[in-house]
Amino acid sequence: MVNKIKRIGVMTSGGDSPGMNAAIRAVVRSCAYYNVECVGFYRGFQGMVEGDYMEMDARSVRNIISRGGTILKSARSKDFLTPQGRKKAANSLSKAKVDAMILIGGDGTFRGGKIFSEEHGFPVIGVPGTIDNDIFGTHYTIGYDTALNTVVEAIDKIRDTASSHNRLFFVEVMGRDAGFIALNSGIGAGAEEILIPEEDLGLDRLLASLERSRKSGKMSSIVVVSEGDKIGKNVFELAEYVTKNLPDYDSKVTVLGHIQRGGSPSCFDRVLASRLCVKAVELLLDGQKNVMVGFVNNQIESCSLVSALKEKHDINRDLLRISDILST
Ligand code: F6P
Numbered sequence: 001m002v003n004k005i006k007r008i009g010v011m012t013s014g015g016d017s018p019g020m021n022a023a024i025r026a027v028v029r030s031c032a033y034y035n036v037e038c039v040g041f042y043r044g045f046q047g048m049v050e051g052d053y054m055e056m057d058a059r060s061v062r063n064i065i066s067r068g069g070t071i072l073k074s075a076r077s078k079d080f081l082t083p084q085g086r087k088k089a090a091n092s093l094s095k096a097k098v099d100a101m102i103l104i105g106g107d108g109t110f111r112g113g114k115i116f117s118e119e120h121g122f123p124v125i126g127v128p129g130t131i132d133n134d135i136f137g138t139h140y141t142i143g144y145d146t147a148l149n150t151v152v153e154a155i156d157k158i159r160d161t162a163s164s165h166n167r168l169f170f171v172e173v174m175g176r177d178a179g180f181i182a183l184n185s186g187i188g189a190g191a192e193e194i195l196i197p198e199e200d201l202g203l204d205r206l207l208a209s210l211e212r213s214r215k216s217g218k219m220s221s222i223v224v225v226s227e228g229d230k231i232g233k234n235v236f237e238l239a240e241y242v243t244k245n246l247p248d249y250d251s252k253v254t255v256l257g258h259i260q261r262g263g264s265p266s267c268f269d270r271v272l273a274s275r276l277c278v279k280a281v282e283l284l285l286d287g288q289k290n291v292m293v294g295f296v297n298n299q300i301e302s303c304s305l306v307s308a309l310k311e312k313h314d315i316n317r318d319l320l321r322i323s324d325i326l327s328t
Contacts, residue, residue: 005284007037009098012070013044013105016261017131017143019269020070023104025061026277032058034285043073045080045112051092065270068263080112090120100284106130114305123289125280126305131261134178136311137303138294145268147260148185154256155189162220168249172225172235174260182226183319192221192327197228198315207245275300
């Protein structure tokens with residue numbers, strides 16, 4: 001390996017996701033393995049702006065692989081959005097003698113990393129960590145699998161009470177502008193309908209489908225609504241509209257919210273985080289920069305930050321068809 005990198009920084013940024021700690025651990029332990037120093041910056045870009053960091057060695061990440069959240073904390077830094085803030089961050093990194101940064105986060109994090117590397121010629125590597133799974137260049141982001149399991153477990157519980165009371169439940173899940181969580185958790189939990197931002201199925205179709213369900217003998221139903229869905233203004237107005245048009249239904253709304261971001265990471269997320277971050281360190285030591293590591297067809301690959309940001313990771317539309325067939 002061509003090794004000009006002597007000291008690597010790591011941070012977590014944007015919405016936290018289960019498996020970020022496993023990712024930090026893998027960066028720190030890989031650095032220790034390859035005899036490279038490692039420092040952890042607190043609160044994402046904000047810690048870089050303020051020069052708020054700690055030295056990390058292999059023992060400083062003991063027993064964190066199983067913990068949700070991020071020991072380095074996370075933030076969405078306003079200062080880093082300005083050229084002055086980014087200049088401050090460049091000065092802090094130079095003062096801390098950091099040669100390259102590993103940025104664990106979502107598209108906002110990669111946008112920040114890209115502009116920072118362009119302005120200051122500073123090497124960065126992106127690691128996709130977000131429950132939304134909305135990043136091009138990887139089939140899975142760290143935290144998505146755990147979030148799916150959290151959602152399915154919650155909907156299973158809602159199903160129990162929905163069935164006892166013959167009710168219709170609208171369950172709102174996270175995902176920002178992407179429907180990955182809704183689509184996959186909806187199929188996993190056997191939802192009657194799944195509403196996602198990528199596909200506007202229309203209110204009439206929803207009413208017709210719920211009416212059909214009722215007539216076919218279904219006593220309770222679950223509609224999974226992605227928070228970015230545009231069919232209703234929000235999940236409460238959607239539920240109100242449906243109840244007005246189908247008065248036989250007794251409807252309830254549950255917004256799952258931030259429980260989807262917490263909890264101990266699944267084995268899949270721990271292994272994914274470990275594989276991605278060993279690769280991230282190895283790429284830097286090989287002289288690569290400004291790329292994102294991703295999980296594609298069970299292999300760890302990399303693509304430029306530019307394409308990770310420019311292109312879109314689309315949902316698998318066949319899953320909608322599967323959901324339709326299985327909710328008959
Ligand atoms: O990007 C992760 C995510 O959890 C989205 O699913 C959600 O829209 C957003 O973050 C919520 O952000 P905050 O925690 O700042 O409210």
